[in-house]
Structure formats: structure tokens, C-alpha cells
Amino acid sequence: MKKGRQIMYWIIGIFIFLILGILIWFSIPYSPMKAEFAQLHNQQNSKMQIQNQVFKQEDIADLPMPVQRYFEVCGFIGQPKMSNMKISHNDVDFILSSSMPKLKIKCTQFNSAEKPERVALIDTHLYGIPFEGIDAYQAGVGSMKGVIAKGVTLFNQTGAAMNKSSLVNCLAESLFMPNFVLQDFVSWESIDENHVKGTIAYYGLYASGIFTFDKNGFLETFTTDDRLYVDTNGNVKQVKWSAICGDYREVNGIKQPKSLQAVWHLVEGDLVYFDGHDTFIQYNVAE
Structure with missing residues (x-):
């Protein structure tokens, strides 16, 4: 006994x-994921070339008029050209899948201006347990990994579909970092006074989408058919996708959107899986 x-x-x-x-x-x-994110960011940052020029009117003379107007109304003319961009999404409603609860997340993201490269870290809790995700695109390879409890991998998506989707993301975010717009791998086609088609070609891939501007010249939406949607059963299908931005505010002389949404236009209805309410953009960030 x-x-x-x-x-x-x-x-x-x-x-x-x-x-x-x-x-x-x-x-x-x-956490291992935060350490991995720091390593990916440092790799990207090590290739950054500091710009010593400012945006001039002649830099945008060959761009479609809606894009030129966007440069002007947002206040980029006369501002320093950027080498990278840090986006802090501080208040985001996020949905991993329709079968899981809505999460409140923070997301930190770095984009390169010289080539299509980006890395983002998602930080939140799932059922009270830490959940972290990394969305990366470097050297033409896209990946999206989610880890719970700092060590258990829930998913790790890679492959050709992810590579192209990641390239599309770089195009969708291009006007937030206008020096990216001026690179040779991005081309533009005017549609009308409020719509422009943008195309990006790099790493042997290309993708395109439509940028829509409001009557004042601010970017409203980016819509593309060049992203593949993976449902909860692992089925892959081509679905229209949009990025929607608004609530512009002035930061350091530049007008930038405060709200940002990512939407899948599914047959059964739109799925707003990323709904950010407090987006903040910085340029030439070293850390």
C-alpha cells in the first residue's frame, strides 16, 4: 500500500x-519560429542596397496616369526612394479555415524593393496555446508554415502553386513600396482612368492583376485570378482573390492605408480571412 x-x-x-x-x-x-523569421529577415536584409535618391516626376512619366496620380496624392514625389518596407499589422481578425475560430493576430512583414522577396510572421494564440506562422518568399520559393505550442507543425505548404501565389502577393503590395513599382520586372497597362493592369515576371514565373483607384487617386483594390485556393480537404482550385485597402492617413508626409483586407471570392460567398484595422508602414528599416 x-x-x-x-x-x-x-x-x-x-x-x-x-x-x-x-x-x-x-x-x-x-520561440524557434521567431528565430527562423529573424534569420530569414537577416538574409533578406543583408542584400539591401541603401538608396540615395528621391522620387522625381520624371521617374513616373512613363507609368499609366492612375499610377502617376497615386504617387502624387500619396506624397511620394520628393521623398527618398526606399530599399525595403516593414508592415506592422497590429489589429487583425484572421481565419485559418472555416472550421476554426476567428483569431486576433499581430503580423510583422518585410518586403525588399530590389527584387520580389518578402517574409511575414504571424503571432497569436489558438485555444490559449501559442500559434505562429511564417509566410515567406525568397529566391523564387514560396512557403507558408504554421506551428502550435512552439514546436508542433500544423501545416507547411510549398510547391509551384505557393511560388506563384507568393509572387502575386509581391505585386499586390507593390504600390505600398513605390520603388518596387519602378523595377524592370514590373510592367503596366492602362485600362481607364481608375484601373490599371500590373504584371510581374521573375524567377521564371509571371502573374498579373487589376489595380483599382478611387476618384481621389488612392488605391482601393487589387484583384487577380493568379492565386490558387486550398480548401480544408486539401483540394486546390483557382479562385479570384482581392486585397482591399482604405482609411488613408498621413505618416511622415506620406499617405498610407490603415485598413487592409484579403478576400477569397468563393462560389459560396466571399471569405475575408485577413481583416486588418491598424496597419503601419515604415521604410528602410534595418532591424
């Missing part, structure tokens, strides 16, 4: 030790 109680006490002690260890592991700021 005494031996049985000792075994029970050992089991309880080990259980308590494991629970305390898990709680401490969850509470410390370090």
Missing part, C-alpha cells in the same frame, strides 16, 4: 513538473 502511494506521488509530481515546464515554455519570449 505504501509503495502504491509513493508511485502515485511520483506520477503526480512528474505531471506537475510537466505542466510547469509547458507553462514556462509558453511564457518565455523565445
Whole structure:
């Protein structure tokens, strides 16, 4: 009987030790995903070339009029050309899938201006457990990985479809970092006074989409058919996708959108899976 109680006490002690260890592991700021994100960002940052020029009217003279007007109304003319962009999404409603609850996330993202490269870190909790995700596109390879409890991989999507979708993301975000717009791998086709077709070609891939501007010249939406949607059963299909931005505010002399949404236009209805309410953009960020 005494031996049985000792075994029970050992089991309880080990259980308590494991629970305390898990709680401490969850509470410390370090995580393998954050370390991986820092490494990817440092790799991207090491190739950054600091620009010593400002945007001039002649830089945009050959662009379609809606894009020229966007440069002007947002205040980029006369501002320094940027080498990279940091986007902080501080208040985002996010949906991993229709079968999972809506999450409140923070997302930190870095884009390169010289070539299509980007890396983003998602940080949140799923059922009270830390959940982190990395959305990366470097050297033509796109990937999206999600990890729960700092060590259990929920998904790790790679492949040709992810490569092209990641290239589309770079195009969708191009006007937030206008020096990217001036690169040779981006081309433009005027449609009318409020619509422009943009095309990006790099790493042997190309993708395109339609940019829509409002009557004041601000970017409203980017829509493309060049992204593939993966449903909860793993089925891949081509679905129209849009990025929607608005609520422009002035930061350091430049007008930038505060709200940003990403939408899948599914047959059963639109799925707004990324709904950001406090987006903040910075340029030439080293850390």
C-alpha cells in the first residue's frame, strides 16, 4: 500500500513538473519560429542596397496616369526612394479555415524593393496555446508554415502553386513600396482612368492583376485570378482573390492605408480571412 502511494506521488509530481515546464515554455519570449523569421529577415536584409535618391516626376512619366496620380496624392514625389518596407499589422481578425475560430493576430512583414522577396510572421494564440506562422518568399520559393505550442507543425505548404501565389502577393503590395513599382520586372497597362493592369515576371514565373483607384487617386483594390485556393480537404482550385485597402492617413508626409483586407471570392460567398484595422508602414528599416 505504501509503495502504491509513493508511485502515485511520483506520477503526480512528474505531471506537475510537466505542466510547469509547458507553462514556462509558453511564457518565455523565445520561440524557434521567431528565430527562423529573424534569420530569414537577416538574409533578406543583408542584400539591401541603401538608396540615395528621391522620387522625381520624371521617374513616373512613363507609368499609366492612375499610377502617376497615386504617387502624387500619396506624397511620394520628393521623398527618398526606399530599399525595403516593414508592415506592422497590429489589429487583425484572421481565419485559418472555416472550421476554426476567428483569431486576433499581430503580423510583422518585410518586403525588399530590389527584387520580389518578402517574409511575414504571424503571432497569436489558438485555444490559449501559442500559434505562429511564417509566410515567406525568397529566391523564387514560396512557403507558408504554421506551428502550435512552439514546436508542433500544423501545416507547411510549398510547391509551384505557393511560388506563384507568393509572387502575386509581391505585386499586390507593390504600390505600398513605390520603388518596387519602378523595377524592370514590373510592367503596366492602362485600362481607364481608375484601373490599371500590373504584371510581374521573375524567377521564371509571371502573374498579373487589376489595380483599382478611387476618384481621389488612392488605391482601393487589387484583384487577380493568379492565386490558387486550398480548401480544408486539401483540394486546390483557382479562385479570384482581392486585397482591399482604405482609411488613408498621413505618416511622415506620406499617405498610407490603415485598413487592409484579403478576400477569397468563393462560389459560396466571399471569405475575408485577413481583416486588418491598424496597419503601419515604415521604410528602410534595418532591424
